Amino acid sequence: MSDRKVIQIGPFHPLLEEPVGFSLTVEGERVVAIEARMDYIHKGLERLAQERTYDMVPILLERICGICSVTHSVCFCNAVEDLLGVEIPPRAAYIRTILGELERLHSHLLWVGLAGHFIGYNTVFMWAWKYREPVCDAFEMLTGHRQNSALPMVGGVRRDLPEEYFPAVRRMLDELEGQTARLTAAVLDDPVLAARLKGVGVLSPAAALDFGVVGPTARASGLATDVRRDEPYAAYAELDWRVILRPEGDVFAKAVVRLLEIPESIGILRQCLDRMPAGPLNLGTLHVPRGEGIGRYEAPRGEDVHYVRSNGTNMPERLKVRAPSFVNIPSFKASCLGAPMADVMITLAACDPCYSCTERAMTLVDGRGAPIAAAPGLLAASRQRTFALARAFGRAPDLDLALD
Template sequence: MKTIIPIGPYHPLLEEPEFFKLVVEGETVVDMDIRIGWNHRGIEKLAETKTFDQLVFLVERICGICSTSHPIADVLAQEDLAGVEVPERAQYIRSIVAELERLHSHLLWLGLAGHFIGYNTVFMWVWKYREPLLDLFELITGNRNDYAMLRPGGVRRDIYKKDLPAIRKVMDELEPANEMLTKAILDDPVLNARLKGVGVLSKEDAIRYCVVGPTARASGVDIDVRRDEPYAAYDKVEWKVIVQEDGDVLAKAVVRLLENFESIKIIRQCVDRLEELPEGNIWNPIPEMPPGEGIGHEEAPRGECFHYIRSDGGNYPVRVKVRAPTFSNLPSFKASCLGETVSDVALITAGIDPCYCCTERMAAVYDGSNRRLYDWQDLVRLSQEKTEKIRKELGR
């Protein structure tokens, strides 16, 4: 017998509103459906009313956790469009901020994953080690989240030489902490029993569903935008892409933990390089925006973040398109959740580190015959008419 379990949209387990419909037979999930859109704020339409400089502030507020990834992808698209070179110092600063953000995001995920399986010790423990990173952000950018460091053509603020020792100190403290966490999580029999072999996403499925980021790398797909299409300073520093073969939730945790070490490595090299470069030259002005198109890829903590900008030569973009990593990762639930038990679904869905506010970009409905675009009021009217029709058919 099949039973439907609704989860959400406002559920205590979920930080953000989203709706899962699980079809279960006994304990086993046989089908599932996801409905999102509770958080749709119309950012792409809003972007058309902002100037290119203001646009960076708007895309920063797409997501609070990836609040450097979206602006980087956006300024890369704008620089691609305008054909502007970025000063070397600005590139290193971009890498530092992006990697600090990756550290904080991966640690945040690890804590939440601990919380999801009811292991709140992990949650409190990991978030304790995340706190110095936020203090560091406050020191070098002025805010704990939403750093506003990016601007088209460079960065908005310099990281001064007097602040570099603080970055080194936080990295020196974080490395042993991360090592301890990695060992503790890999050796813990409870966590191993709870995470190993749960929600396996095979390599074929990973390629078929086009997953990106740590989700793909945990399934043995060797992709990383930082290496494949280098931006910022990633081609100037030594680091390697972490790939795991298993595809289960443990592999996803391992990928993120090992990536933290790579991030620390990248930050250290960038800090060394900033010491050598002269302070000051962090921005090349963009005199005017030519008509045309620009694209920007960025490896966000969750995967590839893609921005597209079209300009007609005016002050405002004509079209901005955002594809967030979770948009690609979400459909993979169909491969990883089916056949698992209900109690594991929360953990598996958390395994891709979903970010629904990133994903909810667009809601437009076209009428196929005359290509008419329906607006909100039209949709409400259509829906009411249909309800009325059904009611009449049922004879009530």
């Protein structure tokens, strides 16, 4: 007797902060098919960026994702600086590194907390988020805002970090090191957590390569990819740190990678605060000539790629954002099938999916570089793009969606 049932999750679900729809087909307890609908968050930000000047775009891109606000703005700057072929001043490079690592700290702690929440370990949730608060405070001390710093600009950074707060940030790091060490030990030594998470949602190294996953998701499957090491930007070439690797590919390994990356980030931050060079903050106003550039950046979730094409005006002609979750999310296809229902949520959460990063559109451009799809057509194109992603999950596209 076939006992197939379809279970709908979302779009508004108490466990998911963002609207996303999943439908799981289950046979008894086992998941046999998983389909996702992910067009709820599509707003058209890339198009918006093409109507903003190079000075305004990084501030807009901070609003792609609340957690990766430094990621996207710095990644865009990397792309434009690649186009220009300029090196940013060393002090700006160090400031960008500090911002990026503070962001990685609070993002990893946030994930550890949410992962604990998903499996019913609310103590871990409360702990991790309590330890995350001082990181946000440090961000606020240094930039004036808990997440959106508005610091990165093309050719450097907009403002300086106030050095009088460096001792307070160092104290925060010292405390955080002890706290996360305790948290890590508690998580790693807990037999229940080990039994719950080991061997769950395994993404084999071969599957990880096939799906092209990045960041901690890849590093937990034994793939040593890290843009900070492979193609150093900002100040990473001068700093000393390790790439954390685990071969297992299960949820536990992903948690371990993130937990062990926290002390590495703390180490990077200490080195930056100690060695902070003096000098100018930015290269002043730059004219962006015709051309194209690629920016890479190791976000907390993996490699972020921005593509920028300029036509010589003060606004980018085209901006394409490929966020890390865009390649990490389809790996559910490999890690969730055959799993019991109860493991799906934590497996989905394990790659730290960020839907607001992922849901980008594409502009169709012909060989001469003229866009052949204007704004109304773009919406259709963006829907088609989402449909294509939906098809990859084996879902029939929602053709009844009004294309108004």
